[in-house]
Amino acid sequence: MTDDGSSATTRVACCQLAPVLGESAANRAATLAAIESAVEAGARIVMLPELPVSGYVFADPVEALALAEPVDGPTVTAWAEAAARHDIVVVGGLCEAAPDGTLRNSSVLLDRSGLRAVYRKAHLWDAEKLFFTPGDAAPPVVDTPHGRIGMMICYDLEFPEWVRKSALAGAELLCAPVNWPVEPVPEAERPAWGAHIRVQAGAMANRLPIAVADRAGRERGVDWIGGSVVVNADGWPLVMAEAGTDATQILIADIDLADSRDKQISERNDVHADRRPWLY
Amino acid sequence: MTDDGSSATTRVACCQLAPVLGESAANRAATLAAIESAVEAGARIVMLPELPVSGYVFADPVEALALAEPVDGPTVTAWAEAAARHDIVVVGGLCEAAPDGTLRNSSVLLDRSGLRAVYRKAHLWDAEKLFFTPGDAAPPVVDTPHGRIGMMICYDLEFPEWVRKSALAGAELLCAPVNWPVEPVPEAERPAWGAHIRVQAGAMANRLPIAVADRAGRERGVDWIGGSVVVNADGWPLVMAEAGTDATQILIADIDLADSRDKQISERNDVHADRRPWLY
Numbered sequence: 001m002t003d004d005g006s007s008a009t010t011r012v013a014c015c016q017l018a019p020v021l022g023e024s025a026a027n028r029a030a031t032l033a034a035i036e037s038a039v040e041a042g043a044r045i046v047m048l049p050e051l052p053v054s055g056y057v058f059a060d061p062v063e064a065l066a067l068a069e070p071v072d073g074p075t076v077t078a079w080a081e082a083a084a085r086h087d088i089v090v091v092g093g094l095c096e097a098a099p100d101g102t103l104r105n106s107s108v109l110l111d112r113s114g115l116r117a118v119y120r121k122a123h124l125w126d127a128e129k130l131f132f133t134p135g136d137a138a139p140p141v142v143d144t145p146h147g148r149i150g151m152m153i154c155y156d157l158e159f160p161e162w163v164r165k166s167a168l169a170g171a172e173l174l175c176a177p178v179n180w181p182v183e184p185v186p187e188a189e190r191p192a193w194g195a196h197i198r199v200q201a202g203a204m205a206n207r208l209p210i211a212v213a214d215r216a217g218r219e220r221g222v223d224w225i226g227g228s229v230v231v232n233a234d235g236w237p238l239v240m241a242e243a244g245t246d247a248t249q250i251l252i253a254d255i256d257l258a259d260s261r262d263k264q265i266s267e268r269n270d271v272h273a274d275r276r277p278w279l280y
Numbered sequence: 281m282t283d284d285g286s287s288a289t290t291r292v293a294c295c296q297l298a299p300v301l302g303e304s305a306a307n308r309a310a311t312l313a314a315i316e317s318a319v320e321a322g323a324r325i326v327m328l329p330e331l332p333v334s335g336y337v338f339a340d341p342v343e344a345l346a347l348a349e350p351v352d353g354p355t356v357t358a359w360a361e362a363a364a365r366h367d368i369v370v371v372g373g374l375c376e377a378a379p380d381g382t383l384r385n386s387s388v389l390l391d392r393s394g395l396r397a398v399y400r401k402a403h404l405w406d407a408e409k410l411f412f413t414p415g416d417a418a419p420p421v422v423d424t425p426h427g428r429i430g431m432m433i434c435y436d437l438e439f440p441e442w443v444r445k446s447a448l449a450g451a452e453l454l455c456a457p458v459n460w461p462v463e464p465v466p467e468a469e470r471p472a473w474g475a476h477i478r479v480q481a482g483a484m485a486n487r488l489p490i491a492v493a494d495r496a497g498r499e500r501g502v503d504w505i506g507g508s509v510v511v512n513a514d515g516w517p518l519v520m521a522e523a524g525t526d527a528t529q530i531l532i533a534d535i536d537l538a539d540s541r542d543k544q545i546s547e548r549n550d551v552h553a554d555r556r557p558w559l560y
Contacts, residue, residue: 126549161557164441194484267406268406268407280442
């Protein structure tokens with residue numbers, strides 16, 4: 001709510017990109033160009049996919065390590081500069097060479113003051129287990145100039161416990177960089193149906209808006225859904241990508257973040273107060 | 281799997297009825313007629329809605345109490361007789377006058393040996409809080425001649441922790457009697473979309489099939505979705521009701537219950553083994 005009591009929305013951009021594995025410089029430039037386009041469109045929170053600079057389908061750990069960067073490397077440094085110059089929040093994935101020598105599937109959050117959080121994916125998908133060490137920390141929830149923002153990565157979203165944890169920590173928006181590979185879905189439904197159902201249910205269970213920046217493109221035999229989506233606190237999609245492996249695009253949605261602080265869904269029901277954690 | 285290694289399915293029937301509040305004898309007869317029809321259709325597990333004999337929209341606690349029955353009352357006795365005669369499992373809701381003097385929104389499970397479980401709804405919806413005492417026990421998971429069956433009721437499904445608990449206890453099928461009132465959904469989507477998303481996500485997170493018996497009809501100003509649905513272990517609907525307030529019907533689905541014991545979803549992922557409960 002603004003000072004005069006009217007509702008205020010925050011513009012979120014999900015930049016759906018098609019990185020090319022091994023072309024880090026070009027991929028990085030594409031993320032920066034997307035950030036500029038999102039800012040021109042009025043976005044205050046700009047999201048990038050999981051692993052948008054390194055690519056995803058690594059042949060082996062050696063290749064993954066060669067494409068990794070530390071959080072003070074060129075990618076995060078460039079994103080931080082853009083965040084400071086435009087007074088925006090940037091959330092994006094990073095193939096991280098961590099200080100402890102491990103390789104992490106990470107996501108960083110930057111605002112005008114610089115790097116605010118590094119989250120390391122806690123639930124690893126399939127071959128990621130060959131390359132990455134899973135994170136052992138809770139998903140961060142960060143107070144930024146543009147809202148209180150939670151973050152997790154892709155397969156993390158399939159664990160309702162993890163979404164709940166972010167919501168209970170007070171997130172007003174959950175930002176999830178993903179790389180959703182094409183999965184079989186029943187005929188006559190959109191390719192991202194399964195992925196979207198999980199996102200929508202996570203939002204509904206917590207009255208928590210969720211913004212997902214997916215990737216597009218094709219990489220070493222893997223097709224990506226291109227299923228970026230933003231759902232509101234009730235779980236209804238505000239905008240979703242026209243799914244397709246060639247569909248690079250920037251989705252724009254205006255979200256009332258303050259609305260998500262209200263967890264009431266009926267006269268006598270509140271999605272958090274109704275929990276009975278001593279029974280779980 | 282059968283002895284010869286082939287896949288075996290179990291036929292489940294969700295009886296979507298339209299009880300009339302205050303007409304308990306007629307409502308009870310309708311449940312018994314539906315059980316007979318389901319048996320004729322080959323069902324081994326027969327589900328009835330939440331509160332199918334009492335109705336739902338009570339004016340006050342006195343009315344609710346007047347429509348309540350103990351678990352040795354006429355409704356459960358008649359269901360037990362049908363379960364024994366046909367060697368089936370019956371799961372159905374009951375406005376229960378509990379032994380401790382409280383009123384409960386319950387669900388019972390019967391097989392050929394009689395009453396196997398009484399579950400008392402742990403998460404109460406809206407005005408239910410004025411009439412019912414919430415249950416304090418975990419959702420039961422019962423080994424029956426027709427599979428290992430979990431049970432919960434309606435709003436319980438909106439708590440992923442509760443579905444998880446049933447799945448971790450080894451349920452092969454989750455049976456959920458519900459009364460889903462009509463809720464607003466975005467245009468161009470089916471009326472039960474929100475409710476189905478929650479069910480589908482719960483199934484996906486656990487590779488747990490879920491069968492939902494909803495009610496139809498209109499009661500004191502409340503329209504019911506008529507959204508009965510059966511989803512498989514991957515969360516995809518096997519069958520769903522043609523939603524509508526007048527749509528009484530019996531949904532039939534064949535489910536491979538043994539399949540749900542396999543929690544693997546990729547070469548290296550298992551929806552339960554991938555959990556990191558010490559972080560939750």
